[in-house]
Amino acid sequence: MLEALSTYHLIIIFSVTIIISYFFNLYAKKSGVPAVLMLIGLGIVINYSLRFSGLAKPDLLPILEVLGVVGLILIVLEAALDLQLLKEKVGLIIKSFLVALIGLAATAYLAALSLNFLMGAELLNALLYTIPLSILSSAIILPSIDDLNEEKREFMIYESTFSDIIGIVGFYSVLTMAGSKTGESVYNEVFGSIVFTIIISVLISYILIYIFQNIKGHVKLFLLIAILLLLYAIGKMFHLSSLIIILIFGIILNNYKVFFRGGLIKLLNQEKVDEVLDDMKVITAETAFVVRTFFFIIFGWSVYLGSLLSFKVIGIGLVILTIIYLIRAIVLFLFNGKDILTQLFLAPRGLITILLFFAIPEELSIGPEFQGILLFVILISCLIMTWSMINSKNKLAKIGEYEEDDLLEEDLLEERGSEPSS
DSSP states (O other): OOOOOOOOOHHHHHHHEEEEEHHHHHHHHOOOOEEEHHHHHHHHHHHHHHHHTOOOOOOOHHHHHHHHHHHHHHHHHHHHHTOOGGGGHHHHHHHHHEEEHHHHHHHHHHHHHHHHHOOOOOOHHHHHHHHHHSOOOOOHHHHOOOOSSSHHHHHHHHHHHHHHHHHHHHHHHHHHHHHHHOTHHHHHHHHHHHHHHHHHHHHHHHHHHHHTOOOOOOHHHHHHHHHHHHHHHHHHTTTTHHHHHHHHHHHHHHTTHHHHHGGGGOOHHHHHHHHHHHHHHHHHHHHHHHHHHHHHHHHHHHOOOOGGGGHHHHHHHHHHHHHHHHHHHHHHHHHHHOOOOHHHHHOOHHHHHHHHHHHHHGGGGTTTTHHHHHHHHHHHHHHHHHHHHHHHHHHHHHHHHHHHHHHHHHHHHHHHSSSOOO
């Protein structure tokens, strides 16, 4: 009886969490408050409710790491399935890549210099902490940019996706260097791994698309996701840049007409590939939503707000945030001109930042207080984005009101003009 009751309790908790997250998403679209911030807040409330009630609190950090990896894969795949490779978008793709690369590199380096000065950390070790803090969170950005115009929305999709990829590759490259007794051949190993991964990814993508168009039945999509998860895990075991496999597969599937040309296009049944693509977009978005929900709630569950009650944590956190937004403003101005206010504050830190932070070995730690700094930067960057999105929505609402008033005035003038004179 107890086992059945326990099972039903778990089902109720799972179901209620998904329902709450769904309403958080609805509220986020109307208000501009990121749903992720509300999920973290819910996790914190649950955490402290358990503390004050005296109930035992289970250790969910191992689950957090697994959810983080799966969520990361799904988020990158979801973003890749939205990217269209068109000739007219080449300039946008190159520009967003350069903004992501320069912004991340400059932010990570200057923040590492700050940690070197303020905390006495070695530069290489400091980079392991500042690279995650320099990565834009596509998990937060992508669900929040529906109201942007098409060009800005596409720019943010490309930039946040490139930021994810560059940040992860950069992090594990620095981790390799930090763990290497000699610096010899580290660069060759890293870049050789990337080139090899790209070649393998393209081949795998062609093979998977060809095979899955011919599979009959309704369960093939989760099979495909399982294969991608398997490839990611195997790639990690062989120290490959596994996220590139996911990114390239998504891009090739969404742009199969670009990659399957000439005789290759005859190998495909375009109607079936389109069906796989459409279904893949739906199931990836739905699964990413579930994984993201539980990841951020468990993260909120795991944090300790007392770590924020330190002048050192707040001071260093403010320094890092200043560097983040200053570098972002400069880079965006150089590439996009003056119309950058919306994109400037769309710079939250989230899932990948947390995931990479937990991947840093204890022997390379620069101090226990950095968990507080991490939490401070994540929360403040999300709050800044919230303020920006709410402000943007209010401006759009006012513009809509003015346009509506203008239309009413035009209608009244037309009606008056059409009235017969007495």
